[in-house]
Amino acid sequence: MIVETGHYALVLALALALVNSVAPICGSVSGDRRLMAIAPSVALMGFAFTAYAFFALTYAHVTSDFSLANVVENSHSAKPMIYKISGVWGNHEGSMLLWVLVLSLFAAAVALFSGSMPEDLRANVLGVQSWIAAAFLLFILLTSNPFARLAEAPMEGADLNPLLQDPGLAIHPPLLYLGYVGLSITYSFAAAALISGRIDSVFARFVRPWTLVAWICLTLGIAMGSYWAYYTLGWGGFWFWDPVENASLMPWLAATALLHCTLVMEKRDALKIWTIFLAILAFSLSLLGTFLVRSGVLTSVHAFASDPRRGIFILAILVVFIGGSLVLFALRAGGLKQGGLFAPISREGALVLNNLLLTTCCATVFVGTLYPLALEALTGEKISVGAPFFNLTFGPLFVPLFLLMPIGQCLAWKRGDLAGAAQRVFVAIAAGLAAMLALAAWRGGPVASVVLSGIAVYVIIGSFADVWRRLFGGGASFAAAGQRALGLPRQAFGAAFAHAGIGVTLLGLAATGWGAEKIIAMKPGETVSVGGYDVTLDRVTPRAGPNYSEMVAATTIRSGGNVVARIEPATRFYPARRMSRSEAGISTIGFGQVYMSIGEMTGNGAVNTRIFWKPLVALIWIGALLMAFGGGLSLSDRSFRIGVARRAGKARAGSPQLAE
Structure with missing residues (x-):
């Protein structure tokens, strides 16, 4: 019954989207405030119905309702619960339902947080968003119905694609x-x-x-x-x-x-x-x-x-x-x-x-x-x-x-001084050049890696040049800089962290040029040296999972004779799908990683292995986290809340900026 109500909820969401795609915009054009006023409440109702439909499909997957074609094609009763839930969007129909859910979520968020927005702008925004929602709801209902029933329900499902059975x-x-x-x-x-x-x-x-x-x-x-x-x-x-x-x-x-x-x-x-x-x-x-x-x-x-x-x-x-x-x-x-x-x-x-x-x-x-x-x-x-x-x-x-980012941050609005901006990033330029020279002398290797690493150091340090000037300009003490920091907009810090995150990612990408790789058939007890580390294959043993079987290669990593990590790369076989996938063994050492994957066993008891040493590779994703952190810091700035209301009030009193 929940499945049928989920399907019906999608139909109701479509009806609401059609209403909201016409009435508020007509109200905006005619100046009818009553028509414009319905947009937020209809958007919230549309989100509620779409969310219920998504819940209904999730319920069918969690309970392994094999009368539903979507569940049969993408689930299995032995599948772990996390993959039953995430498997809801691990297929075409479910992912499109997630698509529409996110679409309606943003409409609901605008409806909730648009109190200071001009009425005509809000009505038109929610109206256009409803056009998009209506189009994709029609697409789901006409071509990709996730609630289609089977005439005869099988005893078991076909399972989810093994590549998708992952927390990712x-x-x-x-x-x-x-x-x-x-x-x-x-x-x-x-x-x-x-x-x-x-x-x-x-x-x-x-x-x-x-x-x-x-x-x-x-x-x-x-x-x-x-x-x-x-x-x-x-x-x-x-x-x-x-x-x-x-x-x-x-x-x-x-x-x-x-x-x-x-x-x-x-x-x-x-x-x-x-x-x-x-x-x-x-x-x-x-x-x-x-x-x-x-x-x-x-x-x-x-x-x-x-x-x-x-x-x-x-x-x-x-x-x-x-x-x-x-x-x-x-x-x-x-x-x-x-x-x-x-x-x-x-x-x-x-x-x-x-x-x-x-x-x-x-x-x-x-x-x-x-x-x-x-x-x-x-x-x-x-x-x-x-x-x-x-x-x-x-x-x-x-x-x-990359070269422009730190200098652009230091330029003034309307008319800037290029020489002055270059002076403010002088320390960053010097640090980048010093990093290039040091890496060329120490590591050598690809020229591109040396140059990009120096540029990355320049970007990371240069991203904070403008903040440093605003905090310590005029020879301010640390105490004075602390007081200035309290009054500095969080957007300034956010931009600095986001730009520095790009530099951190670039440094991780540049360092891949110094990596090492070995492809070899290893027998238990054999040791291979990669990137200054000794990798020993201890044993290969079978192990049973909830809906798969796997061969696990227990491996020890040593540096200078000392054990620094143990990893277990594996190959998994999923009988329901008759498919295999590899599970890499990864050990993060500093910001670098020893990475090992295994393949098929050979006739003499050896296993095909692929082993990498990837220096600084973790910085690629740490940089992305820094970018997102910088964005979140900017988003928390009070100007997004207070400035909007203040400027919106001025806009209501003024005339539109588009010439008629």
Whole structure:
């Protein structure tokens, strides 16, 4: 009965989305406050019904209700409870339901935290968000119903894909969806601003926290997915430039550009057209990624669906929302008033250059991902665009971006002093050069690793140059600096930590050039030296799991004769799916890692092993955590709460910024 009510809840959510997609916008156009006032309550009700539907599907998975096709195809009674729950979104139908749940969650959040927002803007935002929700609810109900019943229920299910039976499934997809589905709200703000004609600094102030929330979640989601691939696939890589990995990277690049652009629009009332365009672009790239994963046009470990009907439906959604928003953008953009002017050498100028580099990177990923698909569709020719292309094109674009970040933070608004900004980051420049020289003398190795490591040190130290100047400027004592720190906006600290996190990640990436790898067949008792560590295979023993059997290689790691760690890489076999997967053994030593995976046993009792030493590799994900921490610190700044209400009150008294 719960399953049927869950299905009915989706139908009711669709009905509410249709109502909310029309009534509030009509109220905004006609000036009817009663129609505009229904938007928040309907958005909350829509979220409640969608959440109930998601609960109903989760209940079916937890109780192993094999009368439901979705449960039969993706679950098993012996599966651990954590994978029964996370398996809800480990398939096409369930993941799309999670997609809509996140969509309605952001609408409900706007409804709850929009008391200071102008009524017409709020009504239009929730109305546009309801358009998106209605489209995807129709998609679920017509092509991807997660509540479809079977005429005869089997005794047992087919189990979940073994690659997805991992704690990463419980963390990575929800975070990723909160990120790139969360960008729907920035799209809704942009469309609402175009409809209502409210494109000004108040719009930028309202949209920036939502962009920041989505960016934080997307950063963590991509990082978690990278680490999941690293330890689960067994090949020791953390990024493969897979088309679906690129589908999440493109919105991240666009969202990063948008985040910086809204700051310029808020501070200087400039870059209005570009800000609106980026808000549309970021979510459009999310829709494109959804199309790639759900349409069957590519093959990937991430891809769920291969039904062309679903792809055509999503393609239609993509055309309607991207095309419709761009038409509205074209009609309205010409009427925008000119914003604040600024010199090329200024913080605004640095942020514009930042935007150009980020969007060029985004375009590079876009072309590299879609060109092979387009070529195959048009000519039938198959080509592969892999890591060499992306690495060669990304390097020349990202190096200037890294060099610009600390200097741009030290430039003044409107008109800056480039020489003065360079002086403020002199210590960072000196530290970066010293790091290059020290690493070249000590480690040698790839030139790229030495240079990128020096740039990373420069970025990390330089990220705090502006904060240091504001705290200790004028020869202030530590006591005085402490008093200044209390009055310094948390956004300043947040930006410093986020930029430093990028430098930390870059340092981890650069250090991969000094790694070591050995592929060898090892017998129990045999020792191999990798990266200064002795790795001994002690024994290989079978072990039974809840829904799998595994061969475990107990391994000891020594340094200088002393035991520093013990790991247990394994290969697991899942009988229900008749599939195997590897489980890497990883030991973190300092910021480096000894990584070992095993394969098949050979005829003479040896086991095929792959052993890596990866210096500083943990910094890749520590840097992502620092970025997210910096974003959270900025989000906690009181200006997001007090400034919005104050500026919204001024906006109500003034006239719209879009010329009629």
